[in-house]
Amino acid sequence: MGVTKLACYSDPADHYSHRVRIVLAEKGVSAEIIDVAAGAQPRKLIEANPYGSVPTLVDRDLALYESTVVMEYLDERYPHPPLLPVYPVARANSRLLIHRIQRDWCALVDLILDPRTKEAARVQARKELRESLTGVSPVFAEKPFFLSDEQSLVDCCLLPILWRLPKLGIELPRPAKPLLDYMDRQFAREAFQASLSATERDMR
Numbered sequence: 615m616g617v618t619k620l621a622c623y624s625d626p627a628d629h630y631s632h633r634v635r636i637v638l639a640e641k642g643v644s645a646e647i648i649d650v651a652a653g654a655q656p657r658k659l660i661e662a663n664p665y666g667s668v669p670t671l672v673d674r675d676l677a678l679y680e681s682t683v684v685m686e687y688l689d690e691r692y693p694h695p696p697l698l699p700v701y702p703v704a705r706a707n708s709r710l711l712i713h714r715i716q717r718d719w720c721a722l723v724d725l726i727l728d729p730r731t732k733e734a735a736r737v738q739a740r741k742e743l744r745e746s747l748t749g750v751s752p753v754f755a756e757k758p759f760f761l762s763d764e765q766s767l768v769d770c771c772l773l774p775i776l777w778r779l780p781k782l783g784i785e786l787p788r789p790a791k792p793l794l795d796y797m798d799r800q801f802a803r804e805a806f807q808a809s810l811s812a813t814e815r816d817m818r
């Protein structure tokens with residue numbers, strides 16, 4: 615193929631950037647991954663995105679940010695394999711699950727990783743996240759993917775968190791076996807392995 619036209623500004627340690635790298639890998643789309651260190655805002659990134667946040671995707675004249683916006687654009691722009699169901703009810707349920715991952719789990723992850731978080735709050739957030747993931751674990755025994763027979767954007771939002779559990783100081787207990795098995799299956803996928811930055815490889 616010719617010159618790469620997609621560019622993705624990505625923090626190699628950031629779980630929101632990781633979501634987009636997973637989608638790119640699942641689609642087999644080549645993109646120039648431009649590493650942006652936490653807190654850095656290169657001029658070209660600010661020109662593309664006034665907030666200077668990552669992930670930011672640039673596709674010719676189009677600049678997109680907010681990981682969910684970027685993921686849905688990639689799913690529409692590169693339809694194979696589809697990462698959202700076809701029917702409106704199922705699509706809406708997937709979007710709702712992504713919202714719940716954000717509210718219930720990403721908020722805790724962000725709190726744990728924020729250096730300004732007080733240690734007592736971090737300990738509490740770790741406990742909540744571990745218990746919540748363990749509580750939901752049985753649903754991973756019912757379907758090969760997260761509440762789905764197919765890989766979807768929901769998995770692409772969840773996997774960056776699960777990959778970071780050691781870095782977050784969380785060890786899942788034995789009763790979470792269905793979730794641990796799901797993690798083993800997912801982490802072995804070629805696309806998942808291809809999505810990892812060098813920093814992420816070092817997390818496990």
Ligand SMILES: N[C@@H](CCC(=O)N[C@@H](CS)C(=O)NCC(=O)O)C(=O)O
Pocket residue numbers: 625628629630653665666667668669679680681682
């Ligand atoms: N809701 C955003 C979160 C992205 C986000 O918070 N990115 C952080 C890095 S973890 C960032 O770029 N912060 C710098 C800034 O916003 O100026 C998304 O889903 O893309």
